[in-house]
Amino acid sequence: MRVRLISSAIGIAVALVVLFLHETFLFPLALAAINCLLLYELIRAVGAQGFWLSKISVLVFGIASPFQSFYPEQLYSALSGMPMLYVLVNHMFWVCLLLVFVDLLMHSQTFTVEQVSFEIMCMFLVPHSIGELITLHGSSGAYYPQGLVYVVLGLCGAWIADSGAYFTGITLGKHKLCPHISPKKTVEGLIGGVVCNAVVTVLICLGYVLIQSAWFHREIPFDLWCALRAALLGVICALAGVVGDLCASVLKRQKGVKDFGTIMPGHGGLMDRFDSVLFVLPAFSLCVRMFPIFS
Numbered sequence: 001m002r003v004r005l006i007s008s009a010i011g012i013a014v015a016l017v018v019l020f021l022h023e024t025f026l027f028p029l030a031l032a033a034i035n036c037l038l039l040y041e042l043i044r045a046v047g048a049q050g051f052w053l054s055k056i057s058v059l060v061f062g063i064a065s066p067f068q069s070f071y072p073e074q075l076y077s078a079l080s081g082m083p084m085l086y087v088l089v090n091h092m093f094w095v096c097l098l099l100v101f102v103d104l105l106m107h108s109q110t111f112t113v114e115q116v117s118f119e120i121m122c123m124f125l126v127p128h129s130i131g132e133l134i135t136l137h138g139s140s141g142a143y144y145p146q147g148l149v150y151v152v153l154g155l156c157g158a159w160i161a162d163s164g165a166y167f168t169g170i171t172l173g174k175h176k177l178c179p180h181i182s183p184k185k186t187v188e189g190l191i192g193g194v195v196c197n198a199v200v201t202v203l204i205c206l207g208y209v210l211i212q213s214a215w216f217h218r219e220i221p222f223d224l225w226c227a228l229r230a231a232l233l234g235v236i237c238a239l240a241g242v243v244g245d246l247c248a249s250v251l252k253r254q255k256g257v258k259d260f261g262t263i264m265p266g267h268g269g270l271m272d273r274f275d276s277v278l279f280v281l282p283a284f285s286l287c288v289r290m291f292p293i294f295s
Contacts, residue, residue: 066130169184181253248275
């Protein structure tokens with residue numbers, strides 16, 4: 001537990017630095033590093049790390065995606081005089097996808113269709129899910145006046161629910177949720193995570209409104225309906241996070257993997273912390289488009 005808490009503290013400290021410098025180059029750089037590590041851990045989980053062309057193609061796309069989204073106008077200006085290169089960069093997903101299939105043809109006896117399909121799925125899922133942080137932030141052209149707090153809520157929507165479920169489960173858990181997938185998860189833990197996420201989401205929103213009023217003299221309406229929307233959003237994020245967590249557990253169980261890596265002592269790999277995030281961020285981004293918390 002001590003090692004787990006230390007790893008969490010270091011991770012939180014790094015996240016706070018990135019969020020503090022969210023308008024700088026550090027933000028897309030951090031997302032690119034996250035994409036790279038997540039994709040590598042997933043590729044290694046299915047035993048495809050030895051196929052270099054496909055691995056490099058998937059990683060390059062994961063690294064490039066945040067910069068393409070964060071600096072769209074600068075990218076267009078830099079490559080405006082090189083139309084062929086601009087087209088290649090703008091269609092990088094398809095170029096990398098083609099290289100994955102080329103690698104399949106080069107290693108048709110050992111590189112399985114299952115591994116190729118999984119790499120393609122990850123190449124779509126990971127960069128697009130993590131890229132929702134840039135959309136929420138507002139850097140990709142989407143208009144979110146509360147961009148930074150939405151980024152915080154999107155991440156907390158996964159991690160607060162996970163922590164709430166963990167502590168509720170170890171204290172009150174009696175009924176197994178999915179014993180054949182994740183034996184330690186309980187129904188009580190699920191309920192605790194959902195409730196905890198709803199409450200914390202409302203508190204974060206309320207804290208943001210109070211800080212804006214006290215420090216920046218900006219009055220942001222936050223009535224009962226706003227609080228109910230925030231609570232509903234917390235519930236949806238908690239449920240989406242459970243789906244992501246269980247899907248990652250299915251993958252680990254089928255591949256005989258205990259953890260995705262060792263980069264976070266006490267937790268495992270980065271994917272062990274971001275499995276729920278990959279499902280929560282798209283769900284959160286979709287929900288705030290349909291019913292924004294702040295009117």
